[in-house]
Amino acid sequence: MQENELIPHLFRTEYRKIIAVLTKLFGMEYLHAAEDIVSDTFLQAAETWGLKGIPQNPTAWLYSVSKNKAIDFLRHSKLFNAKVAPALKYAQAAMHPIEIDLSNENIRDTQLQMMFAICHPAISPVAQIGLSLNLLCGFGVEEIADAFLTNKETIYKRLKRAKEKLRAGKVKIEMPPPAEIDSRLDTVLTTLYLLFSEGYYSTSQNTTLRKDFCLEAMRLNLMLLEYQHTNTPAANALLSLMCFHSSRFDARIDKNGEIVLYEEQDEKLWNKELIAKGEYYLNQASRGKQVTKYHLEAAIAYWHTQKEDSVNKWENILQLYNRLLQLEYSPIAALNRTYALSKANSKQEAIIEAEKLQLKHSHLYYSLLAHLYMDSNKAKSIENLEHALRLAKTEQDRRVITQSIAKHFPGTSLH
Amino acid sequence: MTNEFLLVFRRDYVSKEPPLSPEQMQAMMKPWQDWIGSIAARNKLSNPGNRLAADGMVIKPNNVITNGPYVEIKEAIGGYIILKADSMEEAAELSRGCPILNIGGNVEIRTIIPMDN
Incomplete structure (x- = not known):
């Protein structure tokens, strides 16, 4: 080198x-x-x-x-x-x-303790992510700013404030007592989940950096599994989820950094090794009776590694989303659940359900409606795509929608 | 204003149900899961509640204890969930898809009054 x-x-x-x-x-x-x-x-x-x-x-x-x-x-x-x-x-x-x-041992132990110190309930989630990227992953201000699509000054100030909180909170660099590990681990897992998502869903054009964020989140998660008390079913489920998602990393972004939709991905580009690892950690996560949102999301991601459509696949995904939403509502889970409903039950049923969601601020909501109406009501489908286009915030989202209009309704002039 | 509503599911108690096969069990659960999932997808679920077993006891004054099953009760409680809704009308609208209605049961909706009010 x-x-x-x-x-x-x-x-x-x-x-x-x-x-x-x-x-x-x-x-x-x-x-x-x-x-x-x-x-x-x-x-x-x-x-x-x-x-x-x-x-x-x-x-x-x-x-x-x-x-x-x-x-x-x-x-x-x-x-x-x-x-x-x-x-x-x-x-x-x-x-x-x-x-x-x-020594290697002391470095490893101290890093784990540092992870618990940073992911302290007294520190806000946003600050935790910044601190993790900086102090646990060694990313500089410039790289963090690049991923968050903001300027260096903003990140610098954000980190400075977060570090002041760490100091003021007199957070100790040590493992929490055994009785507190489970609840403290929840915060650590949430931060790792957000850290991974930051890399996976970031709209930054810097693909290498985005991948690095994901790999770092996985490295930190793996550190948790190497320590007996933090090697919990939830921690295994989260790593499984990250493995399944990152198996599609090369397939979901094309040479120009554009997102490739799931249906259009070349499954030869899916990383088989990571899929196998995801299955391994999902099995590890199934010890015990606890079912966390990471279990459900990992199981959903597992079914997505089966490219071929089958009633069984979509029925499983639908039921997993039903359970996920009962644990924790999120608009994206509601939309995905409705998509699964159209595949498992029928488009007609999904249309009725989708109309009830009323997620009027989300372009994805109108894209979903457009998809559901595509066969039965062309006019409604186009109308919804136009609505989605008006709401889309990034150039990338607008391009996906325009391409969809061109593909399904060639010759349509937009209003 | 959002209120919480308790939904209580009642149906005729059948004293000797043959045990269900796993497939029958799954077929029975699907409409329930789809219905609760539909409520949760609208962010109207407050608590997914529970199913209730058929056996139970009723404690009355003077240490009188009645063992279930209650042959005298036509409509036994089979389960409950808690919704959040803007009005009783909305809670009723959400209840209309409840699978208990397809097997001769009914849903009772009650407004929950928070303890600190």
Whole structure:
């Protein structure tokens, strides 16, 4: 790997590890100090490696330089007297080296603890996602801004406020006590779910970055499964869901970054390995009696890996949506349920149900109505497509609708 | 204003129902799931409720306990759900698709009065 690729690569993989270990050592109120130390270390790497060449073990170099900087910081700050000195009271304080443990085990444990610290109920979900991307995944402000389609200043301010909350909340970097793990894990899973969705449904044109977000969410989820107390059915179900969805990543976006609709996807591009992994984690999730929304969504995603239409497939999907909506309403689940109803029962029944939904702000609602009316009432179908076109907010959505009009109703002039 | 409404399903109690096969069970559940799913898809479901078993007891004053099944009760309660709706009329409209109506049962709708009011 060339030097100009190596440093960004190491930044992505090592920044988060060193940050977590140092912040745990200093305490959350010194998060900024840990960030400064790691940033300085990478700056120094860029300067030194450019002049003297890349060291034999770049990661070890980064660990050792950041350790030295951390020791300097501790020696020169009040923190040394408050935190480190008492622990060294009976040792030869001045001579004794300060332990900074950057072993694989400690990095792994600390990352897991950091995940729980960031996904703390006191921190708002939006702030949790930003903090996760920055501190757990090592994404910079620029990348986060790119994915959220906003500017760097906005993200910078958002992260700054979120970090202030972490400090003010005196959130400890540790595993919650066993009795609290389940409820705290709920928040962690919600954040990972949102993190994944951010990558999967983002309208950003940067496909590589979007995929990276999804992979990071999966990596963090996998870390949860490696620890006995967080290896729960819900955590397995969420990873299963992510595997099934990401199996279609290459099929759902074409060369130009455009979304390819499910019906039009080339199933040869579906990743069989990820589908198999999804099935594995769904089986793991089926231990015990708990059925969470992740179970239901994973099962729905499983049925979508069966490309061929069958009554059985759509009846299963319909019943899963029926249950999902009973657990938690969402407009998108209501629309998908109605689509499944048209496939499992009949278009006529689905039309009656769809007319009752009245999701008048959603272009997807009118696209669904247009689809349901397509065979039985051309005029209504076109009318609904036009309505959808007026409501669509992104260029991409408008293109999908115009293409649908051109395909099904060639020669139609739009009103 | 959105209120909550309790829907109670009643039907004639059949004392000796033959046990259902898994297929029959699924066929019986589908209309219920489709109906409740339809209410939930309109964001009008407050609580999916429960089905109730046939056996039970009635406790009366002076320690009088009656064991079910209640041969004297023509209309036994089979289950309940809780809706949220803007009015009794809307709750009634939502109840019209209830599968109990197809097997000779009925739905009783009651407005829930929150405890803190």
